[in-house]
Structures are given as C-alpha cells and as structure tokens.
Amino acid sequence: MTVLKDDSSKAFLEIARPASFYRPAEERLHDWKEVEALPDPEILHEQTLRCMNCGIPYCHGYGCPLENAIPDFNREVRCGDWRSAWEILAQTSPFPEFTSRVCPALCEGSCSAGAEYGSVTIRQIEKTIIETAFANGWVTPDTPKRTGKRVAIVGSGPAGLAAAQALNRQGHEVTVFEKEKSPGGLLRYGIPEFKLEKRIVNRRVRLMEVSGIEFLCATRVGRDISPDYLLRKYDALLIATGTPTPRDLDIPGRSLPGIHFALELLGGQNRLLGHETDLLPVSAKGKRVVIIGGGDTGSDCLGTALRQGAISVEQIEIMPKPPVERSPSTPWPEWPYMLRTSSSHIEGGSRRWSILSKQFLGNKEDGRERVAGIEVYPVEWSFDERGKPLRFVPKSDNPEIIPCDLVLLALGFLKQNPKSIAEELGTTLQEGMFFCGDAASGPSLVVRAAADGLRAAERIGEFLRDRK
Numbered sequence: 001m002t003v004l005k006d007d008s009s010k011a012f013l014e015i016a017r018p019a020s021f022y023r024p025a026e027e028r029l030h031d032w033k034e035v036e037a038l039p040d041p042e043i044l045h046e047q048t049l050r051c052m053n054c055g056i057p058y059c060h061g062y063g064c065p066l067e068n069a070i071p072d073f074n075r076e077v078r079c080g081d082w083r084s085a086w087e088i089l090a091q092t093s094p095f096p097e098f099t100s101r102v103c104p105a106l107c108e109g110s111c112s113a114g115a116e117y118g119s120v121t122i123r124q125i126e127k128t129i130i131e132t133a134f135a136n137g138w139v140t141p142d143t144p145k146r147t148g149k150r151v152a153i154v155g156s157g158p159a160g161l162a163a164a165q166a167l168n169r170q171g172h173e174v175t176v177f178e179k180e181k182s183p184g185g186l187l188r189y190g191i192p193e194f195k196l197e198k199r200i201v202n203r204r205v206r207l208m209e210v211s212g213i214e215f216l217c218a219t220r221v222g223r224d225i226s227p228d229y230l231l232r233k234y235d236a237l238l239i240a241t242g243t244p245t246p247r248d249l250d251i252p253g254r255s256l257p258g259i260h261f262a263l264e265l266l267g268g269q270n271r272l273l274g275h276e277t278d279l280l281p282v283s284a285k286g287k288r289v290v291i292i293g294g295g296d297t298g299s300d301c302l303g304t305a306l307r308q309g310a311i312s313v314e315q316i317e318i319m320p321k322p323p324v325e326r327s328p329s330t331p332w333p334e335w336p337y338m339l340r341t342s343s344s345h346i347e348g349g350s351r352r353w354s355i356l357s358k359q360f361l362g363n364k365e366d367g368r369e370r371v372a373g374i375e376v377y378p379v380e381w382s383f384d385e386r387g388k389p390l391r392f393v394p395k396s397d398n399p400e401i402i403p404c405d406l407v408l409l410a411l412g413f414l415k416q417n418p419k420s421i422a423e424e425l426g427t428t429l430q431e432g433m434f435f436c437g438d439a440a441s442g443p444s445l446v447v448r449a450a451a452d453g454l455r456a457a458e459r460i461g462e463f464l465r466d467r468k
C-alpha cells in the first residue's frame, strides 16, 4: 500500500489510478463470468483519498446523469463508513449495481484529477459500495403507504425499472408489462453476461417484486393487450419500449445468409445462458467473423464471438481511429472523444478504422449461397481545427476483400418519435400517456435511461396528484 504523506489532499499526485480490475484474459475467455473482479478495498480506499473534493464537483453535476453525490460517498468510504456511503448513493441512484458494471463512467470523464493525473476510479467505488450494501443486508424491500393510484409501464429495461421503483416508492400500484420472458430489457437480452451477470438483474427484480411491483412478462402491449385498455384500467401509462429497430446496411449482397444484426448473436447467447433456449440462433463457432461497427455493441459481439470459438474476429469502422489521448474537440470536463479499448479488445481480434463496406460477396457451397467476403474501401477523413472528423472521401481505386463466414451488423439503433411509437402500439398520443428512456431519447446509456425513468416518475407523480 502506498504510504501517504501527512497532507493527503495531494494524494491524486502521489497515487496512480489503477489500470484495470480485469481478471486475466486467458482465464476469463473460458467462462462467461464478469470480466471485472471486485477491487481490493485497500486500493479503493486509496482511490477515495485521490478525490479532490472539488468546490464545484463536475463529476456530480456535469458528468453523472443521476447527479450522484460522488465526493460525499467518497468521503464516507475514506472514513470507512460504508453504510453511510451506500445511503448517500441510494438517494440518487436506483440501480448502482447495474451502472457500476456497465456505465462508461461519464463521471470519470469530468473528474478534476482526470484532467491531468487519471480520474478517481469512481465506478469501482460505486460497485464496492453497493455490493457491500447487499452483502450486509442493507438493501431491503420498500414498504410504501399506498395511494390507491395505479400505473402501467410498458417495457422493463433500466428506464421502465427505474420508473417502476420510484412510482412504487411514491405509493402507487405499479404493473410492468414486458414482451420478453423475463424483465430487464437490454440489461438481460443485450449486454453480455461477461459484463453484467444476469443474477444481478434477478436480484434487483426480486427485490422490486417483494416491494409490491407486478411484472407481467411474455405480454406484448399492442398485440396481447391494447394500450387503450391499459389507459382505462390504470391512472397513467408509461411507455419505455427502448429502440428495437437496428440500423441496417443496405448494400449489394445484404440478403445473403450469414449476415446478422448484433442482437441476434448477443440476445441468443444470453437466452442460452439464461436457459430460455437450447439452441443459438447465430453462432460464431469455427467462423471467420467480421463485425461492422466500431462501438460498444460491436465490442460486445467481439467478446461473445471469441467465447463462442470464432477462428478470427475483425471489427471494422467507417469513422477514423480516435486519438489515444482526449481530443481537443472535447476539452475537460466534456466526455472525451478518444480511443477506447474494452475488455473484449484486450482478449483478441483486431480492429480497423476508416473502412467503408461496399458490398457483400457470396460463395456457393452445397448448392446454397452464403456470405464469403466483404468488399471494402479505405476512406480518407478531413478534420476541423480541433480534430473533430468532418467528412470522408472513399479511395475507390484501392478495394480489398475481407474473407468471412459470419457478418455482424453493429451500427446502432433507430430513434423513434412518440407519435410513431403510439401508432405501432395501435393507439394515439393522449392524456395520461408518458414516454421515457431510449424510446424518448433515442439509443443511449443505461444511466441515462434510468435517470429518465426517474424524471418520468416525477412527472407522473405530479399528474396523479393533480388528478386527485
């Protein structure tokens, strides 16, 4: 352990930010368990010493969408009072056990120490606080006084769950309708087990059930039950259906077998691990895999394909390679535009940037044509004066064919507007109907979806108070 000088206000100068808390890659590649181990509490204690307790804590007010009181819980951990740290965290964060595992940690992007010396490991501190709270039995079911008002929520992702928890705490009776077999949304059917074990989702859902929230799963609103019926039976209806439509890549050869959306691979693997199915709809085993899309979903596909036994995995991206350090286009305290290397990237595969996919090429085997390659071109980007990519020109005289047996499209999801969501559900916008999470904002993050769920619960609470 680092011996601190008496004046620990300089700890951020004397103690480094640890590189990561990952289990060894050669170990974790052979299982589906979370890649990150719980950090040693002593290291965490040192990290809380690095917190500068800023007069204006940007981590709290600027970085964190939930406005977690980060310097305050850091102080309590520093003093060894984990219970008090948890009480502070629980005031603002509905599910610290989710965000502390999957959040990119926007707070760390705006940590003052991070401007020069490496941010405090806030996400790890949050994880240890909530796991300590669960281990000690401090996280108990809510027992609210009932108001007699009823709210229906469609969708059980982080937005719907956060709203359900908050509305239940207000005393309203909450029923969550979910089309899948189990609650959780992308927490369960998108994010891989190796980032968020589903027992963590089950633990929270059980707590919510014991708190009085009803989950009606395998029930698709708009097909099995109409929103208009729900509006008659409940005092308010909250739509938290996420962004279900993946962005496609409409280039020649798209209809060839062997080209799939990322969620077909990821959802299938999670369903298999969750014993919902015996069969993977898409498997990377023994295949040369190309992932189109260089973001987080693509990186989740990489880690999944490696664990499934892919021969090779290449992730390609049309955008240019981001700078290794924070780009001047996103000065502190903004979320830094920079190269991100996930746990999956460390585990294997390769990635390339500035690559435009032109067409999919097929190959006939046993009379059936399947994808066998992608014709790609390098592109040349121009940048603005602060290094932000502006536009590209394809260098079409320099084509290349990447051989592959499986293509995964990880190109994001399409934003919908409330009117079209209502229409898809078979209704129109009307009084008493609210929207939140990705359904309202477009594809985002767990922490933003949860924060939006809390805001929706506040709006619904006011609406129900006004109605009497």
Ligand SMILES: Cc1cc2nc3c(=O)[nH]c(=O)nc-3n(C[C@H](O)[C@H](O)[C@H](O)COP(=O)(O)OP(=O)(O)OC[C@H]3O[C@@H](n4cnc5c(N)ncnc54)[C@H](O)[C@@H]3O)c2cc1C
Pocket (backbone or CB within 6 Å): 102, 103, 104, 154, 155, 156, 157, 158, 159, 160, 161, 177, 178, 179, 180, 184, 185, 186, 187, 190, 191, 192, 195, 219, 220, 221, 222, 240, 241, 242, 243, 244, 266, 296, 297, 300, 425, 436, 437, 438, 439, 443, 444, 445, 446, 447, 449
């Ligand atoms: C592969 C992948 C990995 C991701 N990884 C991360 C990450 O590591 N960190 C991070 O912060 N964010 C991540 N995200 C983004 C994050 O998961 C989403 O922003 C977040 O889950 C959105 O929450 P939500 O509640 O709005 O929607 P969702 O989580 O999409 O939940 C919507 C729910 O509504 C249900 N539903 C839809 N229509 C109906 C209907 N008609 N009737 C009943 N139920 C319905 C769906 O089945 C679903 O359960 C990832 C996204 C993907 C796709």
